[in-house]
Amino acid sequence: MIARIIPKKNCLEILDQRLLPHRIVYxxxxxxxxxxxxxxxxxxxxxxxxxCAAAYGYALALxxxxxxxxxxxxxxxxxxxxxxxxxxxxAVALAYAVDRLxxxxxxxxxxxxxxCFDKTAYLRLKKLISDEAGAVFGEDVLANKxxxxxxxxxFKRPVNVMTICNAGALATAGIGTALxxxxxxxxxxxxIHVYACETRPYxxxxxxxxxxxxxxxxxxxxxxDNMAAxxxxxxxxxxxxxxxxxIAANGDTANKIGTYxxxxxxxxxxxxxxxxxxxxxIDMKTPDGGKIPIEERSQDEVHKIFGSRISPKxxxxxxxxxxxxxxxxxxxxxxxxxxxxxxxRANVEKxxx
Amino acid sequence: MIARIIPKKNCLEILDQRLLPHRIVYxxxxxxxxxxxxxxxxxxxxxxxxxCAAAYGYALALxxxxxxxxxxxxxxxxxxxxxxxxxxxxAVALAYAVDRLxxxxxxxxxxxxxxCFDKTAYLRLKKLISDEAGAVFGEDVLANKxxxxxxxxxFKRPVNVMTICNAGALATAGIGTALxxxxxxxxxxxxIHVYACETRPYxxxxxxxxxxxxxxxxxxxxxxDNMAAxxxxxxxxxxxxxxxxxIAANGDTANKIGTYxxxxxxxxxxxxxxxxxxxxxIDMKTPDGGKIPIEERSQDEVHKIFGSRISPKxxxxxxxxxxxxxxxxxxxxxxxxxxxxxxxRANVEKxxx
Numbered sequence: 001m002i003a004r005i006i007p008k009k010n011c012l013e014i015l016d017q018r019l020l021p022h023r024i025v026y027x028x029x030x031x032x033x034x035x036x037x038x039x040x041x042x043x044x045x046x047x048x049x050x051x052c053a054a055a056y057g058y059a060l061a062l063x064x065x066x067x068x069x070x071x072x073x074x075x076x077x078x079x080x081x082x083x084x085x086x087x088x089x090x091a092v093a094l095a096y097a098v099d100r101l102x103x104x105x106x107x108x109x110x111x112x113x114x115x116c117f118d119k120t121a122y123l124r125l126k127k128l129i130s131d132e133a134g135a136v137f138g139e140d141v142l143a144n145k146x147x148x149x150x151x152x153x154x155f156k157r158p159v160n161v162m163t164i165c166n167a168g169a170l171a172t173a174g175i176g177t178a179l180x181x182x183x184x185x186x187x188x189x190x191x192i193h194v195y196a197c198e199t200r201p202y203x204x205x206x207x208x209x210x211x212x213x214x215x216x217x218x219x220x221x222x223x224x225d226n227m228a229a230x231x232x233x234x235x236x237x238x239x240x241x242x243x244x245x246x247i248a249a250n251g252d253t254a255n256k257i258g259t260y261x262x263x264x265x266x267x268x269x270x271x272x273x274x275x276x277x278x279x280x281x282i283d284m285k286t287p288d289g290g291k292i293p294i295e296e297r298s299q300d301e302v303h304k305i306f307g308s309r310i311s312p313k314x315x316x317x318x319x320x321x322x323x324x325x326x327x328x329x330x331x332x333x334x335x336x337x338x339x340x341x342x343x344x345r346a347n348v349e350k351x352x353x
Numbered sequence: 354m355i356a357r358i359i360p361k362k363n364c365l366e367i368l369d370q371r372l373l374p375h376r377i378v379y380x381x382x383x384x385x386x387x388x389x390x391x392x393x394x395x396x397x398x399x400x401x402x403x404x405c406a407a408a409y410g411y412a413l414a415l416x417x418x419x420x421x422x423x424x425x426x427x428x429x430x431x432x433x434x435x436x437x438x439x440x441x442x443x444a445v446a447l448a449y450a451v452d453r454l455x456x457x458x459x460x461x462x463x464x465x466x467x468x469c470f471d472k473t474a475y476l477r478l479k480k481l482i483s484d485e486a487g488a489v490f491g492e493d494v495l496a497n498k499x500x501x502x503x504x505x506x507x508f509k510r511p512v513n514v515m516t517i518c519n520a521g522a523l524a525t526a527g528i529g530t531a532l533x534x535x536x537x538x539x540x541x542x543x544x545i546h547v548y549a550c551e552t553r554p555y556x557x558x559x560x561x562x563x564x565x566x567x568x569x570x571x572x573x574x575x576x577x578d579n580m581a582a583x584x585x586x587x588x589x590x591x592x593x594x595x596x597x598x599x600i601a602a603n604g605d606t607a608n609k610i611g612t613y614x615x616x617x618x619x620x621x622x623x624x625x626x627x628x629x630x631x632x633x634x635i636d637m638k639t640p641d642g643g644k645i646p647i648e649e650r651s652q653d654e655v656h657k658i659f660g661s662r663i664s665p666k667x668x669x670x671x672x673x674x675x676x677x678x679x680x681x682x683x684x685x686x687x688x689x690x691x692x693x694x695x696x697x698r699a700n701v702e703k704x705x706x
Binding site for chain 2: 021022164195197198199200201203206207210211214220221222223224225226227228229230231233234257258260261264265267268302303305306308309310311312314315316317318320323324
């Protein structure tokens, strides 16, 4: 798969996914602010991937001129962490990555701030943070692979599956979460056909998931989101697999708007509903779905498609970017540490322990 | 509301609803073929309205040069009926209207064909058919009003409602079906807010329903189809109201793709789900939903939005234009002859008797 983010010597190159599948263009982030903007504007997206982008974005704070001393450095890093964490509120992988790198940086500073500040110390910190960003990325690659292999085992006989948004390579550092599971199940002959919901308003399903499935030669059909129930009823869907932006301690899961809809429809049609996500998606500090902040984005993103206005002037719209699927509707959560099923607080705790 | 179809001396002017809400343009149909094309290409749409358009379209067969005799006339009318009935398969109002006018014409011809064919007879038939088309139109205006008043009584306290596609004035000859009910309930203070699903792929909700609600100053918010479950759960929806393209004898209802989805979601959220439709929408010859032909339209209509391609080249898509909601998910069917509830074969029969 085409590279999503490329850390370079003095910048981070970010694939502008808004232009996919038609154009492949990279943005160049020179500062944490640039990276935060690319995340906020959805040039890069997907919960695990924005975690990685934020990690490398944080490291850009150390790609600039060395500051005059520890105090200035500390302030600079604090600002970088804040701007990155504020870029998108729902996906916890982003906060997880930034907190992890910022924690390392603060530890380093507190251990060294009694000593004289010099360029060597600055470069050591830079190396440390850059390595840690690489670790966040590398761990996601590994988690993708492990959870995909683990999830594929849930498919006992060949079925048609449905997915929403894009939880593939384009959303992660590796082969993807939901699409990773589908890929591995397909390689084992357990997937007949994939139905991809287009996922309005950003059309990640139409633009990105169909792009990945075509590239990987997995038989797939695009549907509009409002076809999901009809296709479940008439096309014989054997499983629904989606990614996650944040999983609360009780298993309630925030993911792209429409995921909750699919979970309700799957329950009605007696279809297993799976969430595939790496462990850093689980936020034990959030007790349940009601406490997950749901990002409300600009209504213009609903009113306009590729710049063309679809609604009359003066019309109002809502744009919640995510919804929450209650644990009781989720058959299993697939992680790199194993399968959570049934989805209960105790089983979520066991996987994260 | 702006005129949807305007019968003129030698043509039928048809509002091109594909250009709404931004441009108001009328197409001119001179022949039944022109009218059939406008229906097939969805320049005009909405089950009751395409019934009216087909009726006036059929009458256009008599706007041409008088034929040489009864036999030629009969063939011409047979061809007109066939092309109009073939234009769209799901909505039964279209077949109902064409069969009704064609039946009248055949009756007239069989009563007169022993006599000499002359221009006077031709003009008498022309007047008869033109009046009958006017009757189809006029009956829909009346049915809209009566079912809307009847449906409004179902609203006992002020609620938020959700609707899909456009079942308003733009879909009918009168004030609409689902939107007629909403309009009348709103006038009585029983509607707080309307949530309109945008209704991919043709965006009738975004383009047409929002246009009508804005014009009628009814507070409304546009949502994408995949937000429906989240909005039901978080915004407090008290009822879902949709139109219908065909109601089978047992109450199973075909309507715009996504209606079945809303019915399943409404059941899960314990929200009443209403279908509003005039009696000619009920097809007693179709025993149940499984026998309703579901039109599969071009996949290009899914791949492209206003000419912009959203999916990668080579991608496949499905485009079922309708789905079937089983009677058991419908709280009540609202007709001009009264309310069908519970929705059973016996109660459907009673209303149509």
